[in-house]
Amino acid sequence: MSDNNRTSPSSATTADKTGDFAPVESTSDIPSEQRATPQLLPAMGRWGALECRRRIAGGSFGEVYLAWDPALEREVALKVLPAAGRSHTVIQEGRLLARVRHPNVVTVYGIDEHEGTVALWMEWVEGLTLTQVLTARGLLGGHEASLIGIDVCRAVAAVHKAGLLHRDIKAQNVMLEAGGRIVLMDFGAGEIRSAASLAEPHMIGTPLYLAPELFAGHPATIASDIYSLGVLLYHLMTARFPVEGGTYGAIAGLHARQHKIALSERRSDLPPGLVRIVEDALAREPARRYRSAEAMEKDLLSVLEMQNAQDEAVAHETTTRRRRRIPSVAVLPFENLGPDQDLEYFCNGLAEELLTGLGKVPGLRVASRTSSSHLSRTETDIRNICRLLDVDAVLEGTVRKAGERVRISAQLVSAEDGCHLWSEGYDRSTVDVFAAQDEIARSVVDRLKVTLAEFPRPTLIRQHTQNPRAYECYLKGRFYWTRRFHGGLKAALEQFQKAIEEDAGYAMAYAGLADAYTFMGIYSVQRPRTAFASASAAVERALAIDPDLAEAHTSLASIRLHNDWDWVEAEREFRRAVELDPMQTLPRIYRSWLMVLQGDQGGAVIEARKAQEIEPLSPLVNTGAAHALFLARRYDQAVAECEKSLEVDPNFIFAIHVMGMCRAQQSRLTEAIEIGERTVSMSARAPFYLGVLGHYYARNGASDKVHDILEELAGLAPTRYVPPHCQAYIYAGANDLDRAFEWQAKAYDDGASPFYYFSPLIENLHADPRHRAALQRMGLRIN
Numbered sequence: 092m093s094d095n096n097r098t099s100p101s102s103a104t105t106a107d108k109t110g111d112f113a114p115v116e117s118t119s120d121i122p123s124e125q126r127a128t129p130q131l132l133p134a135m136g137r138w139g140a141l142e143c144r145r146r147i148a149g150g151s152f153g154e155v156y157l158a159w160d161p162a163l164e165r166e167v168a169l170k171v172l173p174a175a176g177r178s179h180t181v182i183q184e185g186r187l188l189a190r191v192r193h194p195n196v197v198t199v200y201g202i203d204e205h206e207g208t209v210a211l212w213m214e215w216v217e218g219l220t221l222t223q224v225l226t227a228r229g230l231l232g233g234h235e236a237s238l239i240g241i242d243v244c245r246a247v248a249a250v251h252k253a254g255l256l257h258r259d260i261k262a263q264n265v266m267l268e269a270g271g272r273i274v275l276m277d278f279g280a281g282e283i284r285s286a287a288s289l290a291e292p293h294m295i296g297t298p299l300y301l302a303p304e305l306f307a308g309h310p311a312t313i314a315s316d317i318y319s320l321g322v323l324l325y326h327l328m329t330a331r332f333p334v335e336g337g338t339y340g341a342i343a344g345l346h347a348r349q350h351k352i353a354l355s356e357r358r359s360d361l362p363p364g365l366v367r368i369v370e371d372a373l374a375r376e377p378a379r380r381y382r383s384a385e386a387m388e389k390d391l392l393s394v395l396e397m398q399n400a401q402d403e404a405v406a407h408e409t410t411t412r413r414r415r416r417i418p419s420v421a422v423l424p425f426e427n428l429g430p431d432q433d434l435e436y437f438c439n440g441l442a443e444e445l446l447t448g449l450g451k452v453p454g455l456r457v458a459s460r461t462s463s464s465h466l467s468r469t470e471t472d473i474r475n476i477c478r479l480l481d482v483d484a485v486l487e488g489t490v491r492k493a494g495e496r497v498r499i500s501a502q503l504v505s506a507e508d509g510c511h512l513w514s515e516g517y518d519r520s521t522v523d524v525f526a527a528q529d530e531i532a533r534s535v536v537d538r539l540k541v542t543l544a545e546f547p548r549p550t551l552i553r554q555h556t557q558n559p560r561a562y563e564c565y566l567k568g569r570f571y572w573t574r575r576f577h578g579g580l581k582a583a584l585e586q587f588q589k590a591i592e593e594d595a596g597y598a599m600a601y602a603g604l605a606d607a608y609t610f611m612g613i614y615s616v617q618r619p620r621t622a623f624a625s626a627s628a629a630v631e632r633a634l635a636i637d638p639d640l641a642e643a644h645t646s647l648a649s650i651r652l653h654n655d656w657d658w659v660e661a662e663r664e665f666r667r668a669v670e671l672d673p674m675q676t677l678p679r680i681y682r683s684w685l686m687v688l689q690g691d692q693g694g695a696v697i698e699a700r701k702a703q704e705i706e707p708l709s710p711l712v713n714t715g716a717a718h719a720l721f722l723a724r725r726y727d728q729a730v731a732e733c734e735k736s737l738e739v740d741p742n743f744i745f746a747i748h749v750m751g752m753c754r755a756q757q758s759r760l761t762e763a764i765e766i767g768e769r770t771v772s773m774s775a776r777a778p779f780y781l782g783v784l785g786h787y788y789a790r791n792g793a794s795d796k797v798h799d800i801l802e803e804l805a806g807l808a809p810t811r812y813v814p815p816h817c818q819a820y821i822y823a824g825a826n827d828l829d830r831a832f833e834w835q836a837k838a839y840d841d842g843a844s845p846f847y848y849f850s851p852l853i854e855n856l857h858a859d860p861r862h863r864a865a866l867q868r869m870g871l872r873i874n
Contacts, residue, residue: 195246217693221262244388246275260319303346314377321372364394419482421458477506561593601633605646615814620842623654641672653844676702680715687722710736714746726753782817789824
């Protein structure tokens with residue numbers, strides 16, 4: 092079993108290290124066998140009144156934990172150091188830091204001494220360090236680096252005004268929070284600007300960022316912090332350092348020889364004003380540097396304003412050139428005009444295939460499928476649709492099917508005047524429907540004057556099957572699968588199985604079959620272990636046919652997550668799916684859920700936002716993001732995403748369900764009960780939703796309602812599968828923990844998904860030692 096509570100390398104928190112006293116980039120640079128990991132934490136995982144939930148990092152002088160402050164009911168970052176004669180200094184520094192109130196500086200909540208240790212606890216910041224941002228995005232441009240520099244300057248100015256020096260400004264100690272805020276972190280290397288500190292210089296910090304005078308034994312000053320600011324900006328734009336060496340001695344020698352690589356030598360494309368600011372901050376003589384962080388911020392603002400003015404002057408021409416250079420199109424769902432009224436699946440599938448094929452054409456920008464679909468229902472004027480989607484043209488059409496013949500009419504409409512650029516009709520037998528799809532796609536490309544001369548001319552629409560009946564069943568299966576929360580899973584299952592009966596080598600149908608079984612397991616429509624076993628067999632067949640099918644890797648990842656509890660393999664498969672098809676949104680959403688369970692809440696939000704950027708109007712994607720936020724206990728944000736989904740589809744039961752759970756956690760139980768009654772009705776009183784509703788009633792003290800639901804579940808058991816976690820949630824809501832744990836054990840025996848054990852709804856179980864023991868029995872490693 093994998094280590095499910097490991098810290099993801101893509102996550103970062105308030106403190107990446109406690110070894111502020113070691114000349115390395117971070118503790119991750121120290122081999123694990125060489126790290127000192129003193130046992131600073133008392134027994135039972137507590138420090139004073141704080142409950143330590145997870146160790147984040149450790150160094151030779153201390154450790155950092157994610158902790159819970161029960162008094163204020165919030166997560167904090169706890170930095171624990173041995174007192175060892177310096178407690179008075181640390182406490183004095185902490186008190187000064189606590190006075191710093193600035194949005195770009197981490198907020199210190201408290202500091203105290205306890206059982207031979209001294210600790211500082213501060214806000215828990217979720218996001219990425221600038222080092223991780225640089226790794227993920229590559230070199231920053233002048234504009235983005237200037238924006239970050241302005242915020243860091245403001246943070247450093249606030250620290251200096253409090254009478255402190257930071258002394259370890261570097262990319263690892265600056266966070267980009269999930270919401271975009273820049274936060275200066277880790278003040279372990281900081282010190283008070285006092286006569287004593289100036290009289291007794293000592294080397295602290297990371298050598299690559301240190302000012303030259305510090306290597307000569309001079310004390311740290313505001314000017315040395317300014318130098319580190321300059322190195323930070325230099326690094327963000329080059330991924331290098333002005334003075335580079337592999338050891339402390341090598342860097343000191345280069346400084347002594349005044350050897351430095353100018354920023355202009357490594358980035359000739361940067362604005363001269365920005366280059367001058369960085370070089371002034373990196374001046375060898377402290378007196379030639381900026382006298383304050385405010386002065387440096389002011390110059391950065393001036394450069395930014397000048398650049399913005401220049402950008403505005405050319406913005407219109409740039410936009411015009413871009414529009415001429417990169418044509419764009421939206422594909423609307425085709426309209427069914429034939430007597431067969433059950434053709435919505437075919438119309439949606441046709442538009443989907445065309446959109447996917449056009450999306451592979453170099454030089455052609457295609458609007459997202461859900462944005463196009465939503466606007467086609469709410470807006471009828473083509474020019475308005477083009478304006479809202481920011482495209483040059485719209486592809487729309489109609490479908491008329493009679494017997495084995497299908498008539499597809501397609502037309503391309505211009506955004507400029509609403510006139511037809513091209514229209515064509517295709518009369519085919521259903522056997523030739525793929526050829527018609529490809530003809531339409533090529534006609535759009537030709538009309539938009541996108542050249543494919545330098546590329547091979549492959550078929551734009553990939554044919555996973557040559558059997559038209561199999562394809563038709565597959566389209567029906569996916570149509571029902573998207574409505575899975577309305578009871579469409581069984582219908583989807585039947586259609587995918589029919590597709591496979593028609594074409595035993597149809598990899599996409601096997602992937603669809605795996606998805607249907609997986610969600611039957613997640614929602615306990617069947618006994619989970621039985622459903623997941625069927626899903627595993629289907630995905631194994633899909634990958635045997637097509638090892639590079641992104642949808643199959645997403646299915647496999649879901650099985651690894653929900654059935655095997657193998658989070659390492661699930662992570663690997665989600666990543667593989669996105670590598671194979673970067674426009675896939677579901678692996679990103681599912682991975683965001685996994686990341687919350689791994690403790691990487693900031694990374695989870697970022698991953699969910701990436702999916703939303705691809706499909707901003709998709710109810711499934713937006714509610715998936717809401718579920719990640721719910722798991723991360725960001726209930727207000729989760730509700731906002733649910734409301735966004737319900738604007739598009741007012742009856743989307745997944746969004747309604749997640750909103751109900753959020754309202755319960757916000758102590759709005761009356762509203763949660765109303766929502767729960769709605770989901771029970773919409774799902775034809777499915778046991779899953781009955782159990783959640785019973786939980787709400789139990790928390791609200793409605794014992795008669797709870798009794799009725801328990802009786803109803805017992806009555807359903809002889810004729811359908813009733814998942815044990817229904818009773819577990821109900822008894823947890825009633826705070827009857829003994830019976831809740833009894834039913835939770837039964838749910839595990841049946842193979843329930845891990846999300847039932849980590850849901851915020853049952854936090855009272857999480858606080859019980861039996862919960863930790865149960866997870867350890869399941870093979871999870873608890874920090």
